[in-house]
Amino acid sequence: MADKKRESPKVSIPEIPPATLYKYMTEARIEVISNRKIRFTQPHLLNDPFEVKPVFRDLFSKSDFEDVVKAGLEKIIRETGVLDLDNPRDEKKYHEAMRAIENKIRGGDDALFTMMNDASPRLEESFRRQTEKKIAILSLTEDRNNLLMWSHYANQHFGFVVGFRSDHRFINCTISDSDEMRRPRRVIYRNDRPRITNRALSMEPDLLFDTLYLTKSIEWSYEKEWRVVMPSEDRVDVKPQKGGDVLLYDAPHDAISEIVIGARASKEFCVKLAYMMRDTPSLHHVRLYKAATSYERYGLDFFEVRYSLSPEAMNYDLFSPRRKNPIRQAAQRYSHVF
Template identity: 30%
Template sequence: MQSPSESDASSQTTPPRLFKYLHSDRIDVLEACKICFSSSLNLNDPFELKPPVRLYESDESMWAMVDELLPALIEETLAELPPPFRNQATKRQIESRARAQLLSKDNGFLKILKELTPALHSRFNQVMENRVGILCLTEKPDDILMWAHYACSHEGFVIEFDPESVFFNQRRSAKDEFRHLRPVKYSNVRPSLIFDNADMKAMLTKSEHWSYEREWRMMVDLNDATTVLSVHEKTYHLFEFPSSCIKSVILGARMPQAIRAKFLELIGENSMLAHVSCYQASTDDVLFKLNIDPT
Protein backbone atom coordinates (compact mmCIF):
# COMPACT_ATOMS: atom_id res chain seq x y z
CA MET A 1 0.00 0.00 0.00
CA GLN A 2 1.55 3.28 -1.07
CA SER A 3 1.91 5.83 1.70
CA PRO A 4 0.69 9.38 0.95
CA SER A 5 2.95 10.81 3.64
CA GLU A 6 4.83 12.99 1.15
CA SER A 7 1.77 15.07 0.23
CA ASP A 8 1.60 18.61 1.55
CA ALA A 9 -1.03 19.32 4.23
CA SER A 10 -0.61 23.03 3.67
CA SER A 11 -2.15 22.69 0.22
CA GLN A 12 -5.84 23.39 -0.20
CA THR A 13 -6.11 20.39 -2.55
CA THR A 14 -7.67 17.55 -0.61
CA PRO A 15 -5.47 14.43 -0.63
CA PRO A 16 -6.84 11.34 -2.39
CA ARG A 17 -6.83 9.45 0.93
CA LEU A 18 -7.26 10.41 4.55
CA PHE A 19 -6.95 8.21 7.62
CA LYS A 20 -8.34 7.87 11.14
CA TYR A 21 -6.41 6.09 13.92
CA LEU A 22 -8.59 4.20 16.41
CA HIS A 23 -8.35 1.87 19.41
CA SER A 24 -9.24 -1.75 18.74
CA ASP A 25 -12.35 -1.47 20.93
CA ARG A 26 -13.77 1.02 18.41
CA ILE A 27 -14.73 -1.73 16.00
CA ASP A 28 -18.23 -0.29 16.46
CA VAL A 29 -17.24 2.46 14.00
CA LEU A 30 -17.17 -0.21 11.29
CA GLU A 31 -20.18 -2.11 12.62
CA ALA A 32 -22.51 0.88 12.98
CA CYS A 33 -20.89 3.31 10.52
CA LYS A 34 -20.95 6.06 13.14
CA ILE A 35 -17.92 8.15 14.05
CA CYS A 36 -17.24 10.60 16.85
CA PHE A 37 -16.85 14.32 16.26
CA SER A 38 -15.15 15.46 19.45
CA SER A 39 -15.84 18.48 21.59
CA SER A 40 -12.66 20.39 22.43
CA LEU A 41 -13.18 19.15 26.01
CA ASN A 42 -12.36 15.61 24.85
CA LEU A 43 -9.28 16.45 22.79
CA ASN A 44 -5.70 16.14 24.04
CA ASP A 45 -4.62 19.66 23.01
CA PRO A 46 -5.59 22.23 25.71
CA PHE A 47 -5.32 25.04 23.14
CA GLU A 48 -7.90 23.47 20.82
CA LEU A 49 -10.65 25.92 19.75
CA LYS A 50 -9.47 28.43 22.35
CA PRO A 51 -7.78 31.16 20.32
CA PRO A 52 -7.14 34.64 21.69
CA VAL A 53 -10.21 36.72 20.89
CA ARG A 54 -10.20 40.27 19.57
CA LEU A 55 -13.12 42.36 18.40
CA TYR A 56 -11.05 44.17 15.77
CA GLU A 57 -7.98 43.31 13.77
CA SER A 58 -6.24 46.56 14.73
CA ASP A 59 -6.89 49.96 16.29
CA GLU A 60 -6.95 51.35 12.75
CA SER A 61 -9.76 49.04 11.67
CA MET A 62 -11.68 49.81 14.86
CA TRP A 63 -11.47 53.57 14.33
CA ALA A 64 -12.31 53.12 10.66
CA MET A 65 -15.54 51.49 11.78
CA VAL A 66 -16.18 54.36 14.19
CA ASP A 67 -15.55 56.92 11.44
CA GLU A 68 -18.00 55.04 9.23
CA LEU A 69 -20.74 54.99 11.86
CA LEU A 70 -20.20 58.42 13.41
CA PRO A 71 -21.73 60.59 10.63
CA ALA A 72 -25.04 58.71 10.80
CA LEU A 73 -25.10 58.98 14.60
CA ILE A 74 -24.45 62.71 14.40
CA GLU A 75 -27.24 63.18 11.87
CA GLU A 76 -29.63 61.25 14.12
CA THR A 77 -28.68 63.47 17.07
CA LEU A 78 -29.18 66.62 15.00
CA ALA A 79 -32.61 65.42 13.84
CA GLU A 80 -33.75 65.26 17.46
CA LEU A 81 -32.84 68.91 18.10
CA PRO A 82 -35.16 71.88 17.47
CA PRO A 83 -34.71 73.38 13.96
CA PRO A 84 -32.80 76.49 15.11
CA PHE A 85 -29.99 74.26 16.42
CA ARG A 86 -29.65 72.16 13.29
CA ASN A 87 -26.62 73.92 11.81
CA GLN A 88 -22.99 73.21 11.01
CA ALA A 89 -21.71 74.75 14.24
CA THR A 90 -23.91 72.45 16.33
CA LYS A 91 -22.90 69.50 14.15
CA ARG A 92 -19.21 70.22 14.77
CA GLN A 93 -19.84 70.50 18.52
CA ILE A 94 -21.65 67.15 18.61
CA GLU A 95 -18.86 65.47 16.66
CA SER A 96 -16.19 66.99 18.92
CA ARG A 97 -17.98 65.84 22.08
CA ALA A 98 -18.61 62.38 20.62
CA ARG A 99 -14.96 61.90 19.75
CA ALA A 100 -13.88 63.17 23.18
CA GLN A 101 -16.23 60.66 24.80
CA LEU A 102 -14.92 57.81 22.65
CA LEU A 103 -11.34 58.66 23.64
CA SER A 104 -12.06 59.13 27.33
CA LYS A 105 -9.79 57.06 29.58
CA ASP A 106 -12.50 56.71 32.22
CA ASN A 107 -15.49 55.56 30.20
CA GLY A 108 -14.47 55.77 26.55
CA PHE A 109 -14.91 53.30 23.73
CA LEU A 110 -11.54 51.59 24.22
CA LYS A 111 -12.17 51.10 27.94
CA ILE A 112 -15.57 49.55 27.24
CA LEU A 113 -14.08 47.19 24.66
CA LYS A 114 -11.30 46.20 27.04
CA GLU A 115 -13.85 45.37 29.74
CA LEU A 116 -16.04 43.40 27.34
CA THR A 117 -13.28 41.25 25.84
CA PRO A 118 -12.73 38.80 28.78
CA ALA A 119 -16.46 38.11 29.06
CA LEU A 120 -16.68 37.68 25.30
CA HIS A 121 -13.71 35.31 25.33
CA SER A 122 -15.28 33.21 28.09
CA ARG A 123 -18.61 33.04 26.30
CA PHE A 124 -16.90 32.13 23.02
CA ASN A 125 -15.03 29.24 24.68
CA GLN A 126 -18.25 27.97 26.22
CA VAL A 127 -20.04 28.00 22.88
CA MET A 128 -17.13 26.23 21.19
CA GLU A 129 -17.08 23.48 23.82
CA ASN A 130 -20.82 22.88 23.64
CA ARG A 131 -21.52 23.32 19.93
CA VAL A 132 -18.46 22.57 17.79
CA GLY A 133 -17.31 19.03 17.07
CA ILE A 134 -14.13 18.07 15.23
CA LEU A 135 -13.25 14.98 13.23
CA CYS A 136 -9.46 14.76 13.00
CA LEU A 137 -8.00 12.87 10.03
CA THR A 138 -4.45 12.56 8.76
CA GLU A 139 -2.59 12.05 5.51
CA LYS A 140 -0.31 9.43 7.10
CA PRO A 141 -1.31 5.80 7.74
CA ASP A 142 2.16 4.70 8.83
CA ASP A 143 3.25 7.20 11.49
CA ILE A 144 4.79 5.29 14.40
CA LEU A 145 3.90 7.97 16.97
CA MET A 146 0.26 8.22 15.91
CA TRP A 147 -0.10 4.45 16.01
CA ALA A 148 1.27 4.64 19.57
CA HIS A 149 -0.85 7.61 20.70
CA TYR A 150 -4.17 7.05 18.95
CA ALA A 151 -4.25 3.34 18.11
CA CYS A 152 -3.56 1.79 21.50
CA SER A 153 0.21 1.33 21.10
CA HIS A 154 -0.19 -0.36 17.71
CA GLU A 155 -2.93 -2.72 18.94
CA GLY A 156 -5.64 -0.67 17.22
CA PHE A 157 -6.49 0.01 13.61
CA VAL A 158 -6.69 2.73 10.97
CA ILE A 159 -9.60 3.48 8.64
CA GLU A 160 -8.86 4.91 5.20
CA PHE A 161 -11.61 7.30 4.09
CA ASP A 162 -12.46 8.64 0.67
CA PRO A 163 -12.30 12.46 0.96
CA GLU A 164 -14.41 12.77 -2.19
CA SER A 165 -17.41 11.23 -0.44
CA VAL A 166 -20.41 13.55 -0.04
CA PHE A 167 -20.12 12.95 3.71
CA PHE A 168 -17.02 15.15 3.75
CA ASN A 169 -18.62 17.95 1.76
CA GLN A 170 -21.90 18.97 3.37
CA ARG A 171 -21.53 22.74 3.09
CA ARG A 172 -24.86 24.54 3.14
CA SER A 173 -23.49 27.51 1.21
CA ALA A 174 -20.28 28.65 -0.46
CA LYS A 175 -19.42 30.62 2.70
CA ASP A 176 -20.05 27.73 5.10
CA GLU A 177 -16.90 27.28 7.21
CA PHE A 178 -18.19 24.01 8.66
CA ARG A 179 -19.18 20.58 7.31
CA HIS A 180 -16.22 20.07 4.97
CA LEU A 181 -12.56 19.10 5.20
CA ARG A 182 -9.93 21.74 5.96
CA PRO A 183 -6.12 21.45 6.31
CA VAL A 184 -4.63 22.34 9.68
CA LYS A 185 -1.76 24.84 9.76
CA TYR A 186 1.09 24.72 12.28
CA SER A 187 2.70 27.69 13.97
CA ASN A 188 4.54 28.78 17.12
CA VAL A 189 2.26 31.84 17.33
CA ARG A 190 -1.39 31.61 18.32
CA PRO A 191 -3.50 33.51 15.77
CA SER A 192 -6.37 35.53 17.19
CA LEU A 193 -9.98 35.09 16.28
CA ILE A 194 -11.05 38.53 15.09
CA PHE A 195 -14.74 39.30 15.04
CA ASP A 196 -14.61 42.03 12.40
CA ASN A 197 -13.54 39.61 9.64
CA ALA A 198 -14.37 36.08 8.54
CA ASP A 199 -10.86 34.60 8.83
CA MET A 200 -11.04 31.08 10.28
CA LYS A 201 -7.29 30.48 10.57
CA ALA A 202 -7.46 30.58 14.38
CA MET A 203 -9.74 27.52 14.30
CA LEU A 204 -7.42 25.71 11.93
CA THR A 205 -4.04 26.40 13.53
CA LYS A 206 -2.19 24.27 16.05
CA SER A 207 1.25 24.37 17.63
CA GLU A 208 4.16 23.16 15.53
CA HIS A 209 4.53 20.40 18.12
CA TRP A 210 1.64 18.67 16.33
CA SER A 211 2.94 19.13 12.78
CA TYR A 212 3.88 15.46 12.44
CA GLU A 213 0.16 14.65 12.45
CA ARG A 214 -0.47 16.40 9.10
CA GLU A 215 -4.07 16.85 10.10
CA TRP A 216 -7.17 17.59 8.09
CA ARG A 217 -10.29 18.36 10.03
CA MET A 218 -14.01 18.67 9.58
CA MET A 219 -16.04 20.79 12.01
CA VAL A 220 -19.75 20.34 12.62
CA ASP A 221 -22.52 21.52 14.94
CA LEU A 222 -22.76 18.94 17.72
CA ASN A 223 -26.52 19.48 17.82
CA ASP A 224 -26.68 17.60 14.51
CA ALA A 225 -25.29 14.38 16.03
CA THR A 226 -26.99 11.10 15.19
CA THR A 227 -26.32 9.64 18.66
CA VAL A 228 -25.12 11.20 21.93
CA LEU A 229 -23.47 9.00 24.56
CA SER A 230 -22.34 9.71 28.11
CA VAL A 231 -19.38 7.61 29.28
CA HIS A 232 -17.42 8.24 32.48
CA GLU A 233 -18.80 11.79 32.81
CA LYS A 234 -17.81 12.67 29.24
CA THR A 235 -20.19 13.25 26.34
CA TYR A 236 -19.55 11.80 22.90
CA HIS A 237 -21.35 12.83 19.71
CA LEU A 238 -21.59 10.20 16.97
CA PHE A 239 -22.42 11.02 13.37
CA GLU A 240 -23.62 8.43 10.89
CA PHE A 241 -21.63 8.12 7.68
CA PRO A 242 -22.12 5.99 4.53
CA SER A 243 -20.08 2.78 4.47
CA SER A 244 -19.12 3.66 0.90
CA CYS A 245 -16.69 6.32 2.15
CA ILE A 246 -14.51 3.62 3.78
CA LYS A 247 -11.78 2.51 1.39
CA SER A 248 -9.65 0.24 3.56
CA VAL A 249 -8.80 -0.85 7.09
CA ILE A 250 -5.25 -1.30 8.41
CA LEU A 251 -4.75 -3.61 11.40
CA GLY A 252 -2.05 -2.69 13.91
CA ALA A 253 1.27 -4.50 14.17
CA ARG A 254 0.49 -5.52 17.78
CA MET A 255 -3.22 -6.26 17.36
CA PRO A 256 -4.01 -9.46 19.34
CA GLN A 257 -4.89 -12.42 17.13
CA ALA A 258 -8.37 -12.85 18.63
CA ILE A 259 -9.26 -9.21 17.88
CA ARG A 260 -7.66 -9.45 14.43
CA ALA A 261 -9.86 -12.43 13.64
CA LYS A 262 -12.92 -10.43 14.70
CA PHE A 263 -12.02 -7.61 12.31
CA LEU A 264 -11.36 -9.98 9.43
CA GLU A 265 -14.67 -11.72 10.05
CA LEU A 266 -16.57 -8.44 10.13
CA ILE A 267 -15.01 -7.14 6.92
CA GLY A 268 -15.41 -10.49 5.18
CA GLU A 269 -19.03 -11.13 6.13
CA ASN A 270 -20.65 -7.67 6.29
CA SER A 271 -22.12 -6.93 2.87
CA MET A 272 -21.90 -3.18 3.58
CA LEU A 273 -18.11 -3.56 3.83
CA ALA A 274 -17.62 -5.89 0.85
CA HIS A 275 -15.73 -3.17 -1.05
CA VAL A 276 -13.30 -2.52 1.83
CA SER A 277 -9.69 -3.72 1.47
CA CYS A 278 -7.87 -4.98 4.54
CA TYR A 279 -4.18 -4.45 5.28
CA GLN A 280 -1.78 -5.51 8.01
CA ALA A 281 0.87 -3.23 9.53
CA SER A 282 4.19 -4.81 10.55
CA THR A 283 7.55 -3.57 11.76
CA ASP A 284 10.37 -3.44 9.22
CA ASP A 285 13.36 -5.70 9.76
CA VAL A 286 15.94 -3.01 8.93
CA LEU A 287 14.41 0.45 9.30
CA PHE A 288 12.36 2.16 11.97
CA LYS A 289 9.26 2.11 9.80
CA LEU A 290 5.99 0.26 9.36
CA ASN A 291 5.19 -1.86 6.36
CA ILE A 292 1.56 -2.02 5.28
CA ASP A 293 0.66 -5.07 3.24
CA PRO A 294 -2.54 -6.83 2.16
CA THR A 295 -3.82 -9.41 4.65
Protein backbone atom coordinates in the same frame (compact mmCIF):
# COMPACT_ATOMS: atom_id res chain seq x y z
CA MET B 1 -5.99 56.63 -7.78
CA ALA B 2 -4.52 56.58 -4.29
CA ASP B 3 -6.51 53.66 -2.92
CA LYS B 4 -4.91 51.27 -5.42
CA LYS B 5 -1.89 51.15 -3.12
CA ARG B 6 -3.92 49.72 -0.28
CA GLU B 7 -3.54 46.01 0.38
CA SER B 8 -6.16 43.75 -1.12
CA PRO B 9 -8.13 41.69 1.41
CA LYS B 10 -6.61 38.26 2.02
CA VAL B 11 -8.71 35.46 0.61
CA SER B 12 -8.27 31.81 1.55
CA ILE B 13 -8.17 29.42 -1.40
CA PRO B 14 -9.89 26.14 -0.50
CA GLU B 15 -7.43 23.27 -0.44
CA ILE B 16 -8.24 19.95 -2.02
CA PRO B 17 -7.69 17.21 0.58
CA PRO B 18 -5.94 13.93 -0.23
CA ALA B 19 -8.24 11.25 -1.65
CA THR B 20 -8.01 9.31 1.63
CA LEU B 21 -7.94 10.68 5.15
CA TYR B 22 -7.12 8.39 8.05
CA LYS B 23 -8.42 7.91 11.58
CA TYR B 24 -6.25 6.08 14.12
CA MET B 25 -8.27 3.98 16.58
CA THR B 26 -7.91 1.52 19.46
CA GLU B 27 -9.24 -2.04 19.21
CA ALA B 28 -12.40 -1.06 21.09
CA ARG B 29 -13.33 1.33 18.31
CA ILE B 30 -14.09 -1.59 15.99
CA GLU B 31 -17.67 -0.59 16.82
CA VAL B 32 -17.19 2.27 14.34
CA ILE B 33 -17.19 -0.41 11.64
CA SER B 34 -19.94 -2.59 13.07
CA ASN B 35 -22.30 0.24 14.15
CA ARG B 36 -21.50 2.63 11.26
CA LYS B 37 -21.21 5.59 13.64
CA ILE B 38 -18.20 7.64 14.70
CA ARG B 39 -17.58 10.17 17.40
CA PHE B 40 -17.06 13.85 16.68
CA THR B 41 -15.58 15.47 19.80
CA GLN B 42 -16.42 18.79 21.42
CA PRO B 43 -13.32 21.07 21.54
CA HIS B 44 -13.01 21.05 25.34
CA LEU B 45 -12.84 17.23 25.36
CA LEU B 46 -9.94 16.98 22.88
CA ASN B 47 -6.45 16.11 24.12
CA ASP B 48 -5.00 19.57 23.49
CA PRO B 49 -5.92 22.03 26.29
CA PHE B 50 -5.39 24.95 23.88
CA GLU B 51 -7.93 23.61 21.38
CA VAL B 52 -10.16 26.35 19.92
CA LYS B 53 -9.02 28.88 22.54
CA PRO B 54 -7.92 32.05 20.78
CA VAL B 55 -6.70 34.95 22.87
CA PHE B 56 -9.27 37.71 23.39
CA ARG B 57 -6.99 40.55 24.45
CA ASP B 58 -6.83 44.19 23.36
CA LEU B 59 -9.89 43.45 21.30
CA PHE B 60 -10.70 47.13 20.90
CA SER B 61 -7.68 49.25 19.97
CA LYS B 62 -8.01 52.64 18.34
CA SER B 63 -5.98 51.65 15.28
CA ASP B 64 -7.96 48.44 14.70
CA PHE B 65 -11.26 50.23 15.26
CA GLU B 66 -10.20 52.89 12.79
CA ASP B 67 -9.35 50.27 10.16
CA VAL B 68 -12.70 48.52 10.66
CA VAL B 69 -14.68 51.76 10.32
CA LYS B 70 -12.72 52.80 7.23
CA ALA B 71 -13.17 49.40 5.60
CA GLY B 72 -16.89 49.49 6.35
CA LEU B 73 -17.26 52.96 4.89
CA GLU B 74 -15.32 52.05 1.76
CA LYS B 75 -17.48 48.95 1.27
CA ILE B 76 -20.65 51.03 1.53
CA ILE B 77 -19.31 53.58 -0.95
CA ARG B 78 -18.38 50.93 -3.48
CA GLU B 79 -21.60 48.96 -3.13
CA THR B 80 -23.94 51.96 -3.26
CA GLY B 81 -21.99 53.99 -5.82
CA VAL B 82 -22.61 57.13 -3.78
CA LEU B 83 -19.12 58.27 -4.80
CA ASP B 84 -17.25 57.57 -8.00
CA LEU B 85 -13.71 56.96 -6.77
CA ASP B 86 -12.34 57.32 -10.30
CA ASN B 87 -13.63 60.89 -10.32
CA PRO B 88 -11.05 63.32 -8.82
CA ARG B 89 -13.75 65.38 -7.08
CA ASP B 90 -15.37 62.32 -5.46
CA GLU B 91 -11.96 60.91 -4.60
CA LYS B 92 -11.19 64.12 -2.71
CA LYS B 93 -14.44 63.79 -0.74
CA TYR B 94 -13.53 60.20 0.04
CA HIS B 95 -10.15 61.16 1.52
CA GLU B 96 -11.71 64.01 3.48
CA ALA B 97 -14.15 61.53 5.02
CA MET B 98 -11.30 59.19 5.92
CA ARG B 99 -9.34 61.99 7.59
CA ALA B 100 -12.43 63.00 9.54
CA ILE B 101 -12.77 59.42 10.82
CA GLU B 102 -9.10 59.38 11.83
CA ASN B 103 -9.39 62.66 13.75
CA LYS B 104 -12.60 61.62 15.49
CA ILE B 105 -11.27 58.25 16.65
CA ARG B 106 -7.73 59.35 17.53
CA GLY B 107 -9.04 62.31 19.48
CA GLY B 108 -11.58 60.20 21.37
CA ASP B 109 -11.52 59.23 25.00
CA ASP B 110 -9.27 56.26 25.80
CA ALA B 111 -11.56 55.33 28.68
CA LEU B 112 -14.12 53.91 26.23
CA PHE B 113 -11.58 51.49 24.73
CA THR B 114 -10.26 50.58 28.19
CA MET B 115 -13.77 49.72 29.32
CA MET B 116 -14.41 47.65 26.20
CA ASN B 117 -11.12 45.75 26.60
CA ASP B 118 -11.93 45.02 30.22
CA ALA B 119 -14.84 42.99 28.87
CA SER B 120 -12.54 40.78 26.73
CA PRO B 121 -12.25 37.95 29.31
CA ARG B 122 -16.04 37.72 29.48
CA LEU B 123 -16.24 37.59 25.70
CA GLU B 124 -13.62 34.83 25.70
CA GLU B 125 -15.57 32.79 28.24
CA SER B 126 -18.80 33.31 26.30
CA PHE B 127 -17.13 32.15 23.08
CA ARG B 128 -15.78 29.05 24.84
CA ARG B 129 -19.19 28.09 26.25
CA GLN B 130 -20.93 28.55 22.91
CA THR B 131 -18.26 26.54 21.10
CA GLU B 132 -18.64 23.65 23.54
CA LYS B 133 -22.36 23.53 22.80
CA LYS B 134 -22.45 24.15 19.06
CA ILE B 135 -19.62 22.30 17.30
CA ALA B 136 -17.88 18.93 17.28
CA ILE B 137 -14.66 17.94 15.53
CA LEU B 138 -13.41 14.83 13.74
CA SER B 139 -9.60 14.81 13.59
CA LEU B 140 -8.10 12.97 10.63
CA THR B 141 -4.66 12.77 9.04
CA GLU B 142 -3.20 12.32 5.59
CA ASP B 143 -0.56 9.87 6.93
CA ARG B 144 -1.19 6.20 7.76
CA ASN B 145 2.51 5.55 8.40
CA ASN B 146 3.13 7.78 11.43
CA LEU B 147 4.84 5.84 14.20
CA LEU B 148 3.93 8.36 16.90
CA MET B 149 0.27 8.37 15.98
CA TRP B 150 0.17 4.59 15.90
CA SER B 151 1.52 4.69 19.46
CA HIS B 152 -0.59 7.57 20.76
CA TYR B 153 -3.96 6.90 19.14
CA ALA B 154 -3.92 3.22 18.12
CA ASN B 155 -2.85 1.72 21.45
CA GLN B 156 0.84 1.28 20.67
CA HIS B 157 0.22 -0.41 17.30
CA PHE B 158 -2.34 -2.86 18.73
CA GLY B 159 -5.23 -0.93 17.16
CA PHE B 160 -6.10 -0.06 13.58
CA VAL B 161 -6.53 2.78 11.11
CA VAL B 162 -9.56 3.51 8.94
CA GLY B 163 -9.15 5.34 5.64
CA PHE B 164 -12.13 7.48 4.66
CA ARG B 165 -12.87 8.91 1.21
CA SER B 166 -12.44 12.65 1.53
CA ASP B 167 -15.08 13.32 -1.15
CA HIS B 168 -17.79 11.26 0.56
CA ARG B 169 -20.86 13.03 1.92
CA PHE B 170 -19.97 11.64 5.36
CA ILE B 171 -17.30 14.33 5.78
CA ASN B 172 -17.92 16.49 2.73
CA CYS B 173 -21.49 17.74 2.79
CA THR B 174 -21.49 21.54 2.69
CA ILE B 175 -24.93 23.06 2.41
CA SER B 176 -23.79 26.21 0.55
CA ASP B 177 -20.73 27.80 -1.02
CA SER B 178 -20.24 29.87 2.14
CA ASP B 179 -20.43 26.88 4.50
CA GLU B 180 -17.09 26.73 6.33
CA MET B 181 -18.01 23.53 8.17
CA ARG B 182 -18.98 20.05 6.93
CA ARG B 183 -15.82 19.49 4.85
CA PRO B 184 -12.19 18.51 5.45
CA ARG B 185 -9.98 21.47 6.38
CA ARG B 186 -6.21 21.43 6.81
CA VAL B 187 -5.01 22.42 10.28
CA ILE B 188 -2.66 25.41 10.50
CA TYR B 189 0.34 25.15 12.83
CA ARG B 190 1.74 28.27 14.51
CA ASN B 191 4.13 29.24 17.29
CA ASP B 192 1.71 31.76 18.79
CA ARG B 193 -1.92 31.40 19.76
CA PRO B 194 -4.32 33.26 17.47
CA ARG B 195 -5.43 36.65 18.79
CA ILE B 196 -8.92 37.95 18.25
CA THR B 197 -8.97 41.69 17.60
CA ASN B 198 -11.19 44.05 15.67
CA ARG B 199 -8.89 43.49 12.72
CA ALA B 200 -9.37 39.72 12.97
CA LEU B 201 -13.14 40.09 13.20
CA SER B 202 -13.12 41.99 9.91
CA MET B 203 -11.42 39.09 8.08
CA GLU B 204 -13.09 37.18 5.31
CA PRO B 205 -15.30 34.46 6.93
CA ASP B 206 -13.05 31.60 5.78
CA LEU B 207 -9.93 33.21 7.24
CA LEU B 208 -11.69 33.93 10.52
CA PHE B 209 -12.85 30.30 10.64
CA ASP B 210 -9.24 29.18 10.11
CA THR B 211 -8.13 31.39 12.98
CA LEU B 212 -10.80 30.19 15.39
CA TYR B 213 -11.06 26.48 14.65
CA LEU B 214 -8.08 25.28 12.63
CA THR B 215 -5.04 26.73 14.40
CA LYS B 216 -2.82 24.63 16.67
CA SER B 217 0.67 24.76 18.15
CA ILE B 218 3.57 23.95 15.83
CA GLU B 219 4.40 21.05 18.15
CA TRP B 220 1.42 19.14 16.74
CA SER B 221 2.55 19.51 13.13
CA TYR B 222 3.78 15.90 12.91
CA GLU B 223 0.12 14.83 12.87
CA LYS B 224 -0.55 16.44 9.46
CA GLU B 225 -4.12 16.91 10.58
CA TRP B 226 -7.20 17.58 8.53
CA ARG B 227 -10.34 18.17 10.53
CA VAL B 228 -14.03 18.24 9.89
CA VAL B 229 -16.08 20.64 12.01
CA MET B 230 -19.76 19.75 12.29
CA PRO B 231 -22.66 21.45 14.05
CA SER B 232 -23.55 19.52 17.19
CA GLU B 233 -27.16 19.47 16.08
CA ASP B 234 -26.23 17.28 13.06
CA ARG B 235 -25.44 14.34 15.32
CA VAL B 236 -27.52 11.17 15.00
CA ASP B 237 -27.03 9.86 18.54
CA VAL B 238 -25.78 10.93 21.97
CA LYS B 239 -24.26 8.73 24.65
CA PRO B 240 -24.25 10.44 28.06
CA GLN B 241 -20.86 10.09 29.66
CA LYS B 242 -19.22 11.50 32.75
CA GLY B 243 -17.19 14.54 31.75
CA GLY B 244 -19.08 15.17 28.52
CA ASP B 245 -21.57 13.58 26.14
CA VAL B 246 -20.34 11.43 23.26
CA LEU B 247 -21.76 12.81 19.99
CA LEU B 248 -22.13 10.21 17.24
CA TYR B 249 -22.46 10.85 13.50
CA ASP B 250 -23.22 8.50 10.64
CA ALA B 251 -20.15 6.77 9.15
CA PRO B 252 -21.52 4.61 6.30
CA HIS B 253 -19.48 1.73 4.94
CA ASP B 254 -19.24 3.25 1.48
CA ALA B 255 -17.25 6.13 3.02
CA ILE B 256 -14.45 3.69 3.90
CA SER B 257 -11.79 2.92 1.32
CA GLU B 258 -9.26 0.98 3.39
CA ILE B 259 -8.49 -0.41 6.84
CA VAL B 260 -5.02 -1.06 8.25
CA ILE B 261 -4.48 -3.45 11.16
CA GLY B 262 -1.67 -2.51 13.54
CA ALA B 263 1.68 -4.32 13.55
CA ARG B 264 1.16 -5.60 17.10
CA ALA B 265 -2.55 -6.38 16.88
CA SER B 266 -3.62 -9.59 18.59
CA LYS B 267 -4.53 -12.65 16.53
CA GLU B 268 -8.03 -12.49 17.98
CA PHE B 269 -8.53 -8.91 16.82
CA CYS B 270 -7.09 -9.60 13.35
CA VAL B 271 -9.42 -12.52 12.80
CA LYS B 272 -12.44 -10.67 14.20
CA LEU B 273 -11.97 -7.70 11.87
CA ALA B 274 -11.15 -9.79 8.79
CA TYR B 275 -14.16 -12.08 9.29
CA MET B 276 -16.41 -9.07 9.90
CA MET B 277 -15.33 -7.66 6.55
CA ARG B 278 -15.71 -11.01 4.80
CA ASP B 279 -19.24 -11.49 6.16
CA THR B 280 -20.44 -7.91 5.49
CA PRO B 281 -21.22 -7.32 1.78
CA SER B 282 -21.25 -3.54 2.20
CA LEU B 283 -17.54 -3.74 3.15
CA HIS B 284 -16.39 -5.89 0.23
CA HIS B 285 -15.04 -2.87 -1.66
CA VAL B 286 -12.74 -1.98 1.27
CA ARG B 287 -9.08 -2.96 1.02
CA LEU B 288 -7.63 -4.51 4.17
CA TYR B 289 -3.94 -4.24 5.05
CA LYS B 290 -1.75 -5.62 7.82
CA ALA B 291 1.08 -3.40 9.05
CA ALA B 292 4.49 -4.88 9.86
CA THR B 293 7.57 -3.21 11.27
CA SER B 294 10.20 -2.55 8.63
CA TYR B 295 13.39 -4.62 8.81
CA GLU B 296 15.81 -1.79 7.94
CA ARG B 297 14.16 1.52 8.78
CA TYR B 298 11.96 3.18 11.38
CA GLY B 299 8.72 2.71 9.53
CA LEU B 300 6.01 0.27 8.59
CA ASP B 301 5.38 -1.96 5.60
CA PHE B 302 1.82 -2.73 4.56
CA PHE B 303 0.61 -6.04 3.12
CA GLU B 304 -2.82 -6.55 1.63
CA VAL B 305 -5.03 -9.16 3.25
CA ARG B 306 -7.16 -11.29 0.90
CA TYR B 307 -10.07 -11.59 3.28
CA SER B 308 -12.56 -12.59 0.56
CA LEU B 309 -10.63 -15.76 -0.35
CA SER B 310 -10.15 -18.94 1.66
CA PRO B 311 -9.44 -18.85 5.40
CA GLU B 312 -5.99 -20.25 4.61
CA ALA B 313 -5.17 -17.33 2.31
CA MET B 314 -6.50 -14.84 4.84
CA ASN B 315 -4.52 -16.37 7.68
CA TYR B 316 -1.37 -16.39 5.56
CA ASP B 317 -1.74 -12.70 4.77
CA LEU B 318 -2.45 -11.83 8.40
CA PHE B 319 0.17 -13.89 10.19
CA SER B 320 3.01 -14.86 7.85
CA PRO B 321 6.29 -13.00 8.56
CA ARG B 322 6.48 -11.01 5.34
CA ARG B 323 8.68 -8.13 6.45
CA LYS B 324 11.25 -7.05 3.89
CA ASN B 325 14.17 -8.98 5.35
CA PRO B 326 17.11 -8.72 2.92
CA ILE B 327 18.76 -11.86 4.32
CA ARG B 328 15.62 -13.92 3.79
CA GLN B 329 15.09 -12.40 0.33
CA ALA B 330 18.67 -13.23 -0.67
CA ALA B 331 18.32 -16.80 0.59
CA GLN B 332 15.14 -17.23 -1.45
CA ARG B 333 16.75 -15.69 -4.54
CA TYR B 334 19.76 -18.01 -4.50
CA SER B 335 18.11 -21.11 -3.05
CA HIS B 336 18.67 -22.96 -6.35
CA VAL B 337 22.43 -22.71 -5.86
CA PHE B 338 22.40 -24.81 -2.69
